[in-house]
Amino acid sequence: LDLSPIFAAKDIITSESQYQTKEQDHQLDEHFDYPLLDQASAALKEGKPVLIEKKINNTMQAIGTMFGNELTKRWGEQGLEPGTLRLNLSGSAGQSFGAFVPRGMEINVQGDCNDYVGKGLSGGVISVRPSESAGFIAAENVIAGNVIGYGATSGKIFLNGVVGERFMVRNSGAIAVAEGVGDHALEYMTxxxxxxxxxxxxxxxxxxxxxxxxxxxxxxxxxxREALQLGEISLSALESAEQQELLSILEEHVDRTGSPLGAKILENFDSEVKNFVRVLPRDYARVVGIQQEALETGIALDGEEVWTQILEVTNG
Structure with a gap:
């Protein structure tokens, strides 16, 4: 087998290096988080509560991510108690605001955000609300961009306004609230x-x-359309336990953002809850049913019997 066409190096400029010979400058010292690491050190190093208040603008990308990296290096996957490191910010956040932030971090914005808010969220809490001086109705205006919560694994996102396309795509464990969304919401959510x-x-x-x-x-x-026609997801009214779950989520949404729309729904929750539609994937419902039955009968959730049933109902 002649592999020379694959390995052949063509038109190499011999005067240029073919491998890394100098370090790259990623300009991390210019990141929003970097100069504030010392101010946050009591939280990051000792787990003590710290509050940071700052103004931001939309050139500042991935705000909070460097804090999250330092927190995780010190405290591991379990993170810290919720809200140990709290950022209260005002202005317009750049892309990837709060990306990957772990448990123990809480970031609140009065203003708005660009795309990818809470990308890869890993236990932190993010809330976004309009400025107090805003003269518009929040529920009728855009508060954040596209692809909110992409690939989030845990944590919470509360958005007092409308967001763009692909809301919570590939979410696998976070809780998120928005007051309107664009196309392709919940795509590939697990x-x-x-x-x-x-x-x-x-x-x-x-x-x-x-x-x-x-x-x-x-x-x-x-x-x-295809998901409905094939029965892959179902639409229905909420069951009693789900109504209580929704109530709890809405209460926190209003508490964190002051959402007038959320407050209005809560005022008449017993009647408004009937307007909510549950979107439930078929296979997910089957798996939850198997796990619930196992709990009730004392069978180990991670045992062979349960996993055999799960693989059967999901065609795994």
């Missing part, structure tokens, strides 16, 4: 909870295989 209090775009739930969404006055026409 876990967690999503609450949508306003209008949705088209193609909701495409490839959704896990987690549950509670959507206010959801139109079936907005849901991925």
């Amino acid at each position: 876990g967690g909870r999503a609450v949508i209090l306003g209008k949705t775009g088209i193609n909701l739930g495409a490839g959704m295989s896990g987690g549950i969404a509670y959507v206010y006055k959801l139109s079936e026409a907005r849901v991925n």
Whole structure:
């Protein structure tokens, strides 16, 4: 077998190096977090509560991520108690705001955010609300961009306003609330909870295989057609336990963002809850049922019997 066409080096400039010969400058010292690491050291190193208040602008990307890295290096996967390191910020955040932030971090913004808020969220809490001087109705205006909560594994996101496309794509464990979303929301979602209090775009739930969404006055026409036709996801009213879960999520949303829309729903929750539609993936429901039965009968959740049943119902 002649591999020379693959390994042949063509038109190499021999005067240029073919491997790394100098270090790259990633300009980390210019990142928003960097000059504040000392100010946050009591939280990052000793686990003591720290509050940082700053103004931001949309050239500042991945705010909070460097803090999260330092926290995780010191405290590991378990992180710290919720809200140990709290950032209260005002202004417009750049892309990837709060990306990967772990448990123990809480970031609150008065203003708005760009795309990828909470990307890879890993236990932290993010809230975004309009400025107190804003003269518009939050639930009718955009508060953050596209692809919110992409690949989040845990944590919470509360957004007092409308967001763009692909809300909570590939979410596997976080809880998120928005007051309206664009197209392709909940795409490939595998876990967690999503609450949508306003209008949705088209193609909701495409490839959704896990987690549950509670959507206010959801139109079936907005849901991925193939998923409905094949029975991969179902739309229904909320069961009693789910109503209580939604109530708890909404209460925290209002508490953290002051959402007038959320408060209005809470005022008449017993009647408004009937307007919510549960979006539930079929296989996820089957797995939860198997696990619940195992708990009730004392069978180990990670045992062979349970996993055999799960693989059977999911065609695994």
